[in-house]
Amino acid sequence: MTTERVMSAALHVVDTEGVDALTMRRLGQELDRDPMALYRYAANRAALLDGIAELVMGQLVIATSGADWREPLRRAAHDFRALALAHPNVVPLLATRPLATPLGLRPPGTLRPLEQVLDLLISAGFAPARALHVYRTFFGLLYGHVLNELQEVVVDPEETDALLRLGLHRLPPREFPRLRSVAPDLLAGYDGAVELDQALDLLLTGLHPAPAGGTHPS
Structure with missing residues (x-):
């Protein structure tokens, strides 16, 4: 054992x-x-939860060098999404578990992505404080995306009607007319990887290094 x-x-x-x-x-x-x-x-159930978080996050490795710092972040985003889809029950744990533990007391494996992102960005010319801001924004985007994607659950895959497949027929039509009306759009052509890339385009193209003590470009 x-x-x-x-x-x-x-x-x-x-x-x-x-x-x-x-x-x-x-x-x-x-x-x-x-x-x-x-x-x-x-030692207890909390230690088990920390261990699970470390086991999953330990599979996420972020390259700390490259010609373009954006590419390692883009690859890491898709790797994180793959982990989330492989372990959907763990995602809420990853998102909330750190709130119960001070940074320095968290399992080392859960902190390595932070260290790797900081190393990547500071090496690319980001001031340390700005690199930390980018890390927070980047993972905030990732958690938000995967939590939204995991919510797109088909209740009954045998049904052909979008409302029935998603279980939205249970919602009162007078209270949720707009949500019910977009049911076909929730199913048609949804691609989590494509939507993640679109979100990354918006985020990464707006980020630029700034020297320590310098101003951030708008």
Whole structure:
């Protein structure tokens, strides 16, 4: 038994059953071990959640060099989206877990993307404070995008009517006429990767390095 195996099993439980299903007892069943023995690898449920976040974010590697600093960020955005789609039940955990833990106490694996983005941008000429601002804006965009994309869930794939497929027929027509009217558009031609690229175009084309102590170009 190793910490990596325990965290991988915990991730599997969350992937298949949701975050609320993860308990030491359930994890013990997954690993065929006495739940009390697992406290050697995770002090409590909070440590399990931190471990899951670190395991997933550890798969995101952001290049810290390149001819154009925008390209590593664009690749990282699509890699992050792929991770989110592979582990949709973990996304809310990634978005909210840091709020419960001071920066310096977070698992190192969850901080590496921050370190890598700072390294990339500062090496490209961004002042440190501006690089930090770009990091926050960049990941704010990513979390917002994947949370929106994951909401586009088809309730009944066997239905041909858009309202029924999305479950929007349950909404009162008088209260949600506009939302019901765009149901076909929610399904027709939606491409999360394309929409992410469009959002990245808006963000990245407006960013430019500024020297330390200098002014930011408009």
